[in-house]
Amino acid sequence: MSKKYVIVGGVAGGASAATRLRRLEEDAEIVLIERSPYVSFANCGLPYYLGGAIENRSQLLVQTPQSMQTRFRIDVRVESEVVSVDAARHVVRIRHDGKEYEESFDKLLLSPGARPVRPTIAGIDDKRVLTLRNLDDVDAIRHAMKSQLRGDKVIVVGGGFIGVEIAENLKKAGLDVMLIEAARQVLAPFDEDIASFAEFALLERGVKLQLGSGVKGFEPICDDHGEQVGIRTRLMDCRYVDSDFVVLAIGVAPDTAFLKDSGVALDERGYIVVDDELRTSAPDVYAVGDAIRLFRQGDKKPMSLALAGPANHQGRTVAGNMTGKHTKQRGFIGSSIVKVFDTVLAATGLNEKTLTAESRDYDVVIAHPLSHAGYYPGAQQMVLKLIFGKDGKVLGAQAAGGEGVDKRIDVVATAISMGATVSDLTDLELCYAPPFNAAKDPVNMVGYMAENVLDGLSTPIRQNAWRHAVRDGALLLDVRTPGEFANGHLEGATNMPLDSLRAHLSSLDKTRPIVVYCQVGLRGYLAERILKQAGCTVSNLIGGYRLAAVIDRVQASLDVSGARKIDE
Secondary structure (H helix, E strand, C coil): CCCEEEEECCCCHHHHHHHHHHHHCCCCEEEEECCCCCCEECHHHHHHHHHCCCCCHHHHEEECHHHHHHHHCCEEECCEEEEEEECCCCEEEEEECCEEEEEECCEEEECCCEEECCCCCECCCCCCEEECCCHHHHHHHHHHHHCCCCCCEEEEECCCHHHHHHHHHHHHCCCEEEEEECCCCCCCCCCHHHHHHHHHHHHHCCCEEEECCCEEEEEEEECCCCCEEEEEEEECCCEEEEECEEEECCCEEECCHHHCCCCCCECCCCCEECCCCCECCCCCEEECHHHEEEEECCCCCEECCCCHHHHHHHHHHHHHHHCCCCCCCCCECCCEEEEECCEEEEEEECCHHHHHHCCCCEEEEEECCECCCCCCCCCCECEEEEEEECCCEEEEEEEEECCCHHHHHHHHHHHHHCCCEHHHHHHCCCCCCCCCCCCCCHHHHHHHHHHHHHCCCCCEECCCCHHHHHHCCCEEEECCCHHHHHCCCCCCCEECCHHHCHHHHHHCCCCCCEEEECCCCHHHHHHHHHHHHCCCCEEEECCHHHHHHHHHHHHHHHCCCCCEECCC
């Protein structure tokens, strides 16, 4: 006897599950219920439609109701909203065109996704405060871009992935853009040092940044006739910014209000609780996507992740489990990537903020390798950060640059999934030819550097710690060439080039701690080895002068954001 599967929500997880179910069970009845008119669209591509990289709106439509019906014989019901679920009776209640009806199921898949967060603050319902989550939203923003009366000024609130992508693309479209983020940095999955490369890229292209102050509320700006011509954004620090419209991108929340009293367990934040086979607490009910709470790989701590990649994987997996398989999820490691104009940032695994909050002991190394052999034309420099435990286990990685960033983080993500150590990274046999790589891949290199730290050959010091060390009496030693030193150096540094360092050993006070640095860290390490073996106490600045210069330039630029005090 054929089974009846009902799926709530399309897009990534639901649509993937529906098509997989059909491939597994040709005779099954499959009903996919989608609240919007679009059963499967590329929501990750929405910002790029704003900026013109994606020219035609139709390119965002992955599947249509007609294509899913024709190819997969799936009963797709768009503009239909599931308003309640009765898991005990195996029915869902659906509203369509003002009328409600019930639909029974043998097995139910919940893929409701998430909705943009709209906090309860003054003016949040102003017509000029927009969000970006679906095609209707992108249409509204494009309309706002074309119909402003006072100019082309826009505020983007929220410095996460979507907020940064929106800011980039609105700037590319010719608008005057300010990005406001309550935290001290953009892109929360990254640590502040690597996030500074994204901030630098935004500032360099003319996007104003306002960090460290959240939004208090919004109020309309009206002309002498009382007609609204703009919107004022008030900040928590008693300043304000005027613009033509605002795009809110401050995060998402699970869209699960319809599951109240359904028999499906939710956590305190409203996420659907699932086990490792994506089953909910209710018999014959499964869930996938942005609205589920799964767990973190390794320690199984509860974790949610609103990304299309995991949702698609879960859709395939859950279809198999609904038809009798028992495939288990390994959990999330949190791999992500974003483009900020010409700069690419990618991350995987745990970051320093999480490890510090959990009181876990760890170490960090940072390298600045080239994307391929330096003697082959077109090599691009990246910054690659590796985070690892005192036992050598790889915990996370972050990178910023251009070509090759995605490749290196993908390699480390694979290594983390396999429980690798830093020594495993040194042994990886990766593809090499001058147009594609160096003989020692950047992943190998950070593995070597991490081994040096664990073996006691190198003592790293963080970018936020060297000034404290100098104030406490340490000698700050710049081992670059005199020309490099003259072009810029850290405050209080003494220049002692690496190649003449041995000749000056006798002039150094070996009882005084030394902090060495070079441009990116390699010469600093060589100096560190010379000095340590001469009896000095030495630490090497992580990331070198290049990282310090980016951080300082970002901080200097943030001082002029464009926000005005209330009494101005």
